[in-house]
Amino acid sequence: MRDINEANITDAVIQRLADTPDPRLKQIVTGLVRHLHDYVRDVEPSFEEWQLAIDYLTRVGQTCTDKRQEFILLSDTLGVSMLVDAINHRLPEGATETTVLGPFFVAGLPELPPGTNIAGNISGEPLFVGGKVMSAGTGHPLAGAVIDAWQSDDDGYYDVQRPELTEPALRGRFRTDAKGYFHFWSITPHSYPIPDDGPVGAMIRATKRHPYRPAHVHFMISAEGHETLVTHIFAEGDPYLDSDAVFGVKDSLIQTFAAREPGMAPDGRAVTTAWRTLERDFGLKPT
């Protein structure tokens, strides 16, 4: 087609994709063209606005490093990541709900003995985390399920954001026992801001939003014959539960991190300061 205009350009571009060999790629790119053109027709950007959008996306790409993924953060803060999550996790009764993976997961950690304290030398209020992993529906305990847990420190940073740390901290991998139980020690998490010194932070400020996430512990749990569960458990009472910067909160994932007096912990350890417990069971969807 050699006479492109406002009325025919979308069909012309889609026509040009007609020979795409992979039908799924064809669907994805064709849908992109249709929805992107709809968006442009809807807001009618001026040439200067379009150029600002190009510059913005370029800065997002150039802010990414091997330690920071600004496009994931943009997807998170526009609610796209949670929508993708929801679409991919239409769950049966008894299955724990999912939420965003976030940019701070580290794969391939070594397995730790039950009861290990993943806080290492990092200070904070002691937190005992324990629970049971079950198959959703039947409620059968899952022995040998693998649990990755990770969280931020009292300043809101994950270990991968602290270049001075050479070992994993506030993250660990555990395995459930014959009855499906696991437990470990950590510290009580706090709410924290997402990294807001880049283009996503600029968007957050320009739209008068705040950058905070409510306090949470991340979990990734996998077991044979089941879909891997990616979720958080959020702390009841956190002031940001209603306005998580990445829209990740679900009612069923909010839990009381129960305050305890000094005394004996469930694993027999004597605790001399105030501490908390997070007791939570998980249900995995059979595949």
Added chain:
Amino acid sequence: MRDINEANITDAVIQRLADTPDPRLKQIVTGLVRHLHDYVRDVEPSFEEWQLAIDYLTRVGQTCTDKRQEFILLSDTLGVSMLVDAINHRLPEGATETTVLGPFFVAGLPELPPGTNIAGNISGEPLFVGGKVMSAGTGHPLAGAVIDAWQSDDDGYYDVQRPELTEPALRGRFRTDAKGYFHFWSITPHSYPIPDDGPVGAMIRATKRHPYRPAHVHFMISAEGHETLVTHIFAEGDPYLDSDAVFGVKDSLIQTFAAREPGMAPDGRAVTTAWRTLERDFGLKPT
């Protein structure tokens, strides 16, 4: 809102933008969320597909340098740039149609005397370019209009793509005389591929498209009291007129680059080889 799900997330994100102080920014970001969520609901990306999209956009951003703008190229090859162009140039009778600026414009060149050969030492078939600039509607000639012209060489490269060149080549700035006329010398342009060694090239190959643009000369023409015109003139007969990789062709911008025998040119210059003429008038929209 603390119980985000597939049905309510779009409204939850839009609600979060409610306090955006700039109403135009609010419209642009709200529209982005609505259309982006529609797209995700339409194609239902798997988590792996969403991650591939994140990786792709990251590579596009990281391919950009001060000499290369891969996001503009992506916008061009998805027809978005031409759609933005069309929306911003609903033109009156007599006005020359517009097309994409492209990534190779250089601002602030010094003005050259009429008849200068902008090819410098670059070899090619001589091309005489001449015409008249008028006000659309009345047809009054515009004296003192400023014309920027630029084009690629016989290998398909612009000067800014050749690091060994230290001076502008195949680009120049001219001014119309009292009767609105201008003329200069160059070489006959050829069709050429867009830069296809990056993520946009990968998209072009995966969708079985070709990366070629039909032969053209770029023009940017500005005159007091008129909108600046950004356009190309395309060569009649080029095999890629019907399938320009960036959807930039309009019928009214196709012109014969007329073949001439050795002899006398319109400006009195004697040409000893075969040469061509591009004679073309331009109409500018009054502001």
